[in-house]
Amino acid sequence: MSLRDIKENLYKKEAPKNLSEHEISQYDPTVAKNTGEMNKGADDLWAKKNGFDQKEKKAIKKGVIAFLIILGIIISLFAYWIIRQMLFQAGNATISISGPSQANSGKLLTYEINYQNDNRLSIKNATLKITYPENFKPSQEAGFQEENLTSGSFNLGTIKGKSQGKVILNGKAYSPKGALIYLRASLSYNPSGYSSQFQTNSQIGVNVISAPITLEVLAPQNASNGDVVDYQINYRNDGAEIINNLVIEAKYPDQFTFSSASPKASSYNNSWDIGNLELGQSGKIVISGNLEGERENIKKVEASIGTREKGEMIVFNSESAETKIIFSPLSIAQAVNGKKNLNVNADDTLGFEINYKNNGNIGLRDVIVTEKIDSPVLDYSSLKLDGGSFDIDSKTITWKASDIRSLKNLGASQMGKIFFSIRVKDILPVGEEKDKNFVIKTVAKIDSPDVPTPISMNKIISSNAINMKVNSKLAISVKGYYSDQAIPNSGPIPPKVGEETTYTIHWKVLNVSNDISGATVSAILPTNSQMTGNIFPQDANLKYNERTNAVVWTIGNVNSGAGLLSSSPETAFQVKIKPSPDQAGREVGLLGKTVFSAKDLFTEENLLAEAKEKDTNLYEDSSIIGKNKVIN
Template sequence: MENENEEKSKIEELKKHLDSRSFSQPDENIRRPTGINVNDIRDDWSEEDKKNLVENPTLENQMAKKQRNFLKKFLVGSVAFFILALAIASFVLFGGGNIISSDNVEVSVSGPVSVSGGERLSLDIIVFNDNNTALELADLIVEYPDGTRSPNNLSLELPRERFPLGNIGSGDKFEQEINAVLFGEEGSKEKIKLTVEYRVSGSNAIFFKEKEYEIEISSSPVSFSIESLTEVNSGKEISLDVTLKSNSNNLIEDLMFIAEYPFGFTFKESVPRTSYEQNIWKIGDLSPGEEKKIEITGVLEGQDNEERIFRFFSGLQSEDDEQELKTAFVSSTQLIFIKKPFLSLDIVVDGSTSNNYSTPVGEIVNVDILWKNNLPTSIANVEIEAKIVGDVDENSVFVRGGFFDSLSDIVVWNQERSPFFESVNPGDNGTVNFRFNSMEFTGASLRNPEVSLNVSVRGRRLSESNVSEEVISSSKKSIRFDTNLSLAPRIVHFSGPILNSGPIPPKAEVETTYTVIWTLSNSVNNASDIVISAKLPSYIRWTANTSASEETLNYNSVNREVSWDVGAIASGSGFSSSAREVAFQIGFTPSLSQVNNVPILVNKSKVTAKDDFTGALLESTKGELTTRISTDPSFKTGGERVID
């Protein structure tokens, strides 16, 4: 603190002294003149000075120059070394001698330039090492196009394979055979990618050589044909019949068919039914040479002279999306023109406008023919003909307002029986009708019964040049008759293939066993997917005693349902050949509450099946079976009621 005060007082004293009027500069601090005139000093270099400096450099200048020369030489040497190192590296990578190069690894393929889709493809792959150093731990990787399958198991996809080649010495080669089954659309180009991976001594890096092999699918493993009308009236039903056929020598699995419909087409139905949406069918497996058919029915609408294009595709189903194709085998289009007829026709069978209609055999078929004049002028002498072709009972044909000629099987409506047809005005329309029955089934003569109706309407009109010309329109309808699957359920006690026990009439609180017999017969068409089922009441016991050694009979204890999986049955079974039959035993212990009653032993029996000819789903039911076992020859009246 004292030092600070002391310094402060000295500063104050100095300040006071400097501000004093008596202050004077000490003499010793005054600078004396040098006697040199400042204006005589030059501020630049003369040419002579510059020359002397260059010719006679100072020591400092000589040192700086030597340093600059050294740096320049060092830089030039570095650049030269870099260029030399780069040249050596390039030689190592791309040059010859003992250095490895992928250009010296040759991959060659020996095989066909084309192959049929679905057929086995064999290729011989040769890997040749033209380097002076061995290829170590070499592998051949083969990447196949989508949809390729293993030739040993066509259900297995084959996206890629890896073959270990081991070490391939200098100048050596390695041969590998590869086999696969390719699928694709006819004429398509497929590529197989071949990659050889290898290592070299003293390095952990993996080197590779690639090659692509292109092959053409000469023919599709699947082909299909499409049959349909090429012209159709707007708003009228149309059918497209598709036939798929296997061209492969191998089984084709997971086959799928997709249709793309044009604008104006309304899907109605198909045989068989679609698997997804209204345009995708899962065909499944197709054996060599096997054919499968798809019939698509719908209504096409549009303006006169417009065209509509249907597109169809077939191939292998994708594993990622069950509604998509992974590999397309074949595609096709069908062009249909829309026309507006002068005289329109529609055929309605039993109220149905379907082009392919089915009805139970033996039933009466009612046919209505609807017609209309679409011209702006009158049509004279209109005549409608309906020719009946097929399995029809001629004696059953009945016509309203027309005439049936049994010699030609033609029904005719004209002005002779209806004066209205003498002149039909623009926009006039009407309906004519008739009915018939199919041929009678005798057990052997009738198989796959079918009737075709070929209807035409014609007349005459005056053209724009006042010349009489004929106008005509036609239509066709197919009618198939469903088979009659007949189930005859019965119940016995004293007879049948199974030995029964217990009292008849049944006695309260005492068990009596019965044998239930199902007999199935079939008339005109083959049928499949047949299942017969019935449920047992809660007071009935399933004994598990059956006579179904060659049949599939099951009992579900949860819902108490007995089911017989018949499978398929041929036409004529039970008539020209033996019927199918199965029997099973049940136990009945009556309760006191059932005394004097006739209890139900088996509830209604249900039959479901598919007609293989018409494609129709068949379904029927039969009534309950009770203790009134009248089908047993030894049964006596009164034995049906429970006694105490």
């Protein structure tokens, strides 16, 4: 009932009898009396309720339990961390290297590598890896496993807590004086109860203060553009032991053209295999070539000595020398057959042209030009001169003013030319194994008394050199037989129309002065000629293509002097012919032109030798002379 309804009922003249009736509640006096609510005062009714009900108590209890669990976990983890820190810390596993920080190259060095585990826990799978440069050679130590040229390791296994140990590494450093090398140690391990791997490192630097091999490089102090220069490399074993498998390598300056070396280079004109060098043993290498450059340029030549392992040079010592390019008032150059660089063959005629010039601003008196041509393969009887005189003892041609009038006073910027020729011997002088790899070296020089000689410097004499390598001479012998001991033949002699007759062809090669590789002999059989398949020796690498009628004999490498100083490679094979009626009364072809080809390993040129075709006119077989033409 709304308040408005109650108000209307109250003020009616006749109020409803049931106006005071209402639903029983805690506000009813009779009810309140029984429940005690009516006895509460005003303060009791508005007072804050004390305590928590059951739901609130349960929630609080759960929160407290969760907090205690989390706190327990945190405390446990912290305690575990503290305990682990007490049992293991990476910084408590250490290594150190002790030993000499200065060393004489080639002397035995001893290094002590100490390792220590200050943890309570043991460390397992401990490996001590040692790394070093290629020019440090470790000795064979107990427990040391060499992995490659620059590293090895000690397998330490388990290192107990609160323990330490050491290993010894001996070795020798082979380095140039002043080199700084580093030995590095790395300890890798797993602490007990850990899956992670830990590592600690240490290193020591070693300064090399001396070298076991003395090396000296000599070069001219100065040279003019295009001059011939000689470099000399001196070496000596001043160490305490034999040094094995030594190699010397030279690094030439820019614009240096190699001409020759004594002894000859082992490879690439700049590397020499010295082999073993005894205590106190010494040697030298002299290198010649032309040096070009602009005035005031400094040209440096370097040399290194060491060993070569797996294609890499391990240097024991290195030195260098410098040459200054200076101005020369005289210049000279030469060409052979119009070229400055060339290889020549036996029986070649060499046409020389010498060009000279006064580059200065004043004339030069009494100029002399010389040309030295010294080689055992030259035929000096064929020398043709345009003036000048030849001294057979010094193998030198000299031109003076009496030969060329302009040399009396060569004016400023004046130039001139000289021509002469000489022939290479047809038969190269090969009498023993050392007679190989021939080189014709020619050196032209020009000088005048008016050219000054500066104090503390070399006299300025202009020169120019050419080195010509001589190709090996190849030859191929082709012979045919009917009566042959290696492969017997059959059929009518003279050959008869419609009937088969067989012949044996012999190939024999000759190689004179240089080693060769990739040697092959090949020929084409005429259509009417075929191989039977019989060859000698039976293991000869001889192939026949029936479709092209090509025969190829693969020989491979052939040493110099084969056929002169040693036996020649030789093979034989059988061919057959069946003459046709149109061939009656004529000789029948057995073999086409034979070609012998190979690569010269000294001059690096491809060489060829050829032999003429072969037919049934086999003059080398006396048993069938006059029986070479086909009959009916």
